[in-house]
Amino acid sequence: MMNPVERAKQDWYPIGIVSDPRRPKRYATRVLGKDIVLETKEEGSLSVSCGDESWEITEAYDHIWTSPSQNPKPLFSIPEENERDRRFVPCGVVHVRCSPLRAVENFLDIAHFPFVHTDVLGSEPHTEVAPYKVNIDETKDEVIATKVKFFQPQAAKSANEGIVTEYIYRVPAPMTAILYKTCPNRDDVLDIISLFVQPIDEDNCAVWPWMALYDDESSMADMVEFQQLIFLQDRNILENQIPKRLPIDPKMEIPTRADLTSVAYRRWLKKSGALYGALIQPAEQSAE
Amino acid sequence: MACTGVGFSKNLSNARVMRAFVNGKDVVIWRSRSGKLSAWENRCPHRGMRLSYGFVRGEALACMYHGWHYGVDGKCKYIPAHPNLEPPKTIQIQRYSSCEKDGVIWVSEGIEANTPEIPAGLFPIRSMELHCSADVLKNTLCGLTSASLENDQPVFHVTDEQEDVMYIDIPKRKFALCFILQNFPHSRCFIHVLSERECAPRDKKWISRVLERLRRIAENRTGEAT
Ligand code: FES
Ligand SMILES: [Fe+2]
Numbered sequence: 001m002m003n004p005v006e007r008a009k010q011d012w013y014p015i016g017i018v019s020d021p022r023r024p025k026r027y028a029t030r031v032l033g034k035d036i037v038l039e040t041k042e043e044g045s046l047s048v049s050c051g052d053e054s055w056e057i058t059e060a061y062d063h064i065w066t067s068p069s070q071n072p073k074p075l076f077s078i079p080e081e082n083e084r085d086r087r088f089v090p091c092g093v094v095h096v097r098c099s100p101l102r103a104v105e106n107f108l109d110i111a112h113f114p115f116v117h118t119d120v121l122g123s124e125p126h127t128e129v130a131p132y133k134v135n136i137d138e139t140k141d142e143v144i145a146t147k148v149k150f151f152q153p154q155a156a157k158s159a160n161e162g163i164v165t166e167y168i169y170r171v172p173a174p175m176t177a178i179l180y181k182t183c184p185n186r187d188d189v190l191d192i193i194s195l196f197v198q199p200i201d202e203d204n205c206a207v208w209p210w211m212a213l214y215d216d217e218s219s220m221a222d223m224v225e226f227q228q229l230i231f232l233q234d235r236n237i238l239e240n241q242i243p244k245r246l247p248i249d250p251k252m253e254i255p256t257r258a259d260l261t262s263v264a265y266r267r268w269l270k271k272s273g274a275l276y277g278a279l280i281q282p283a284e285q286s287a288e
Numbered sequence: 289m290a291c292t293g294v295g296f297s298k299n300l301s302n303a304r305v306m307r308a309f310v311n312g313k314d315v316v317i318w319r320s321r322s323g324k325l326s327a328w329e330n331r332c333p334h335r336g337m338r339l340s341y342g343f344v345r346g347e348a349l350a351c352m353y354h355g356w357h358y359g360v361d362g363k364c365k366y367i368p369a370h371p372n373l374e375p376p377k378t379i380q381i382q383r384y385s386s387c388e389k390d391g392v393i394w395v396s397e398g399i400e401a402n403t404p405e406i407p408a409g410l411f412p413i414r415s416m417e418l419h420c421s422a423d424v425l426k427n428t429l430c431g432l433t434s435a436s437l438e439n440d441q442p443v444f445h446v447t448d449e450q451e452d453v454m455y456i457d458i459p460k461r462k463f464a465l466c467f468i469l470q471n472f473p474h475s476r477c478f479i480h481v482l483s484e485r486e487c488a489p490r491d492k493k494w495i496s497r498v499l500e501r502l503r504r505i506a507e508n509r510t511g512e513a514t
Contacts, residue, residue, distance in 0.1 A: 111369040115355045127368035240338040258369035
């Protein structure tokens with residue numbers, strides 16, 4: 001099997017928001033442990049360099065993506081980006097001291113809502129996770145969870161009262177998760193919230209949430225603030241999980257039925273060798 | 289195996305949780321609603337969350353991430369995502385032994401409770417966190433025995449020193465103090481200060497002032513070293 005770094009090099013990673021007026025002309029960041037520079041030229045064209053190498057670059061879903069490979073895998077698709085009456089909201093970036101895979105797994109988890117996003121995405125005593133379905137879509141090579149239902153006191157910025165929200169999750173790439181959820185305003189469409197994760201290295205990541213919503217009431221600033229609040233709550237968890245890397249050995253942690261998505265995600269990572277940020281050998285735990 | 293003094297009983301009320309390090313290991317210490325003390329490995333077996341962020345529900349400690357409840361025996365009692373499921377008996381957290389003596393909480397590895405090695409009947413004064421390692425603090429204390437923390441007068445000398453307990457005589461004020469040192473990672477430590485006799489408010493003030501000076505000296509040394 002290909003080593004985890006070589007496998008990780010085949011994918012695209014988000015490093016910025018396309019229309020970000022505050023990004024410096026030469027913006028230094030890191031991907032897969034390498035220092036890179038995103039350069040914005042006078043005419044607006046973009047390039048990414050890593051030492052004297054130049055990396056591939058593309059724009060999609062309001063973000064700038066880069067890949068160290070000359071021949072990266074195609075970027076995953078979100079067909080709903082063509083629905084022009086959606087509002088597309090890049091939510092900025094949150095830096096988290098945890099493995100990029102831990103960040104994705106947390107996003108796929110609903111059982112933590114009542115405890116971490118108390119009175120917003122969940123509340124006691126509505127803690128039960130009803131059975132749902134998880135599949136691997138072999139043709140698209142994606143993890144898909146469907147019929148995920150959960151009671152939420154304030155599912156979105158535009159929700160005024162508690163509703164049972166229905167979720168669908170897609171994991172189209174090891175460091176990307178997309179969530180489709182009941183729209184509080186309409187019952188014929190689903191809102192989309194995605195998590196694009198930039199692997200700084202195996203123990204650090206930057207999370208770029210992106211939303212595609214049917215919400216014409218809330219202001220952009222309010223929607224961004226709402227998502228930021230949610231992710232800051234998650235960060236507090238992610239930076240206190242031991243070990244920092246995602247354990248692949250099923251004996252190291254204890255999943256239950258509510259964790260089916262994460263179980264499928266870990267298996268899928270293992271099968272495809274996407275183990276950058278994973279803990280392969282059970283390690284002696286460190287204190288910090 | 290040696291005990292670590294992790295703090296004063298009075299600073300951990302019922303239904304409260306704290307974090308400590310025992311021989312470099314991350315430990316959660318908590319008191320149930322009824323006052324039972326427990327010390328455990330600071331890691332939830334479900335998804336690895338530090339239990340010191342958790343909260344007490346009655347006689348159980350609940351993890352902050354998904355709210356799993358653990359009873360004082362360290363066994364999982366309740367999984368909120370599956371309220372009707374009886375949690376498997378095998379889900380259990382590694383326990384440390386803990387005891388309280390003269391107002392100090394002591395923790396050691398393993399299940400056998402150990403008796404701490406300090407004289408009985410001391411009075412807890414205060415705990416303080418320092419941004420230096422316990423070693424630096426200890427060296428600072430030993431180095432200051434003939435020098436001064438106050439007015440260039442020798443104010444105390446170290447009379448006895450064990451691995452993480454020191455006795456200090458303060459002839460001028462006619463009392464002796466016991467310092468319990470607790471090392472934390474990343475160049476941090478705690479000292480828990482006890483006195484051999486009950487201290488008047490005046491004495492407590494004096495101790496606080498001396499501790500602050502000590503902190504400054506020890507933390508500056510750390511700054512110089514790095
Ligand atoms: S990590 Fe503790 S309950 Fe899930
Ligand atoms: Fe969350």
